Amino acid sequence: MKKSGMRLAVLALVAAFAMPVMAQSAEADDAIKYRKWIMGTVGNHTQAFFAILQGKVPHQDALVYHARGLADAASHAKAAFEQNTAGEGTEKTTAKDKVWEGPDFNAGLDSLAADTAALADAVEAGDMAAIGPLAGAVGKDCKTCHDTFRDEHAN
Numbered sequence: 496m497k498k499s500g501m502r503l504a505v506l507a508l509v510a511a512f513a514m515p516v517m518a519q520s521a522e523a524d525d526a527i528k529y530r531k532w533i534m535g536t537v538g539n540h541t542q543a544f545f546a547i548l549q550g551k552v553p554h555q556d557a558l559v560y561h562a563r564g565l566a567d568a569a570s571h572a573k574a575a576f577e578q579n580t581a582g583e584g585t586e587k588t589t590a591k592d593k594v595w596e597g598p599d600f601n602a603g604l605d606s607l608a609a610d611t612a613a614l615a616d617a618v619e620a621g622d623m624a625a626i627g628p629l630a631g632a633v634g635k636d637c638k639t640c641h642d643t644f645r646d647e648h649a650n
């Protein structure tokens with residue numbers, strides 16, 4: 496193979512590997528799995544955070560990590576739900592179809608992102624007076640949305 500031919504072959508190979516990275520939408524099952532990974536991360540950080548806050552486990556040095564991890568994961572939740580998978584795929588999901596039927600769901604995720612960011616800031620600043628109310632607001636965000644948009648018996 497001539498040098499230029501080789502260069503083209505290498506370019507084609509690079510392009511083939513780069514393609515999935517640039518995908519704008521996913522197979523329904525992959526989209527469902529991804530949003531469950533994001534929400535699972537939100538859930539794990541939330542549980543760990545509250546267990547430390549309530550003194551059930553020590554690990555105080557991890558409190559900022561979990562607060563920031565929760566805020567970071569929450570900031571990606573809206574994008575994770577962008578793809579409407581209602582009625583598609585075989586992957587188990589507890590998301591109700593009405594997730595994609597109005598603005599309320601996205602408003603709920605905006606509220607979660609804002610409250611978790613404020614909580615992480617308060618924890619980082621050691622602002623003890625602010626942590627309680629903000630943690631309460633975050634817990635309310637989870638419950639309000641799950642009550643409306645999740646069917647926990649679907650799994």
Ligand code: HEC
Pocket residue numbers: 527530531532534535537538539541542587588589590591594600601602603604607633634636637638640641644645
């Ligand atoms: C605006 C709506 C909304 C908010 C706010 C929200 N969730 Fe969820 N959550 C969902 C939906 C919808 C699903 C179902 C995803 C699926 O099964 O496809 C879900 C799924 C989950 C799951 C299960 C993930 C899995 O692996 O199946 C956990 C855990 C979870 N959420 C925790 C939380 C916690 C903790 C909070 C608050 C800190 C929270 N969620 C806030 C809508 C929300």
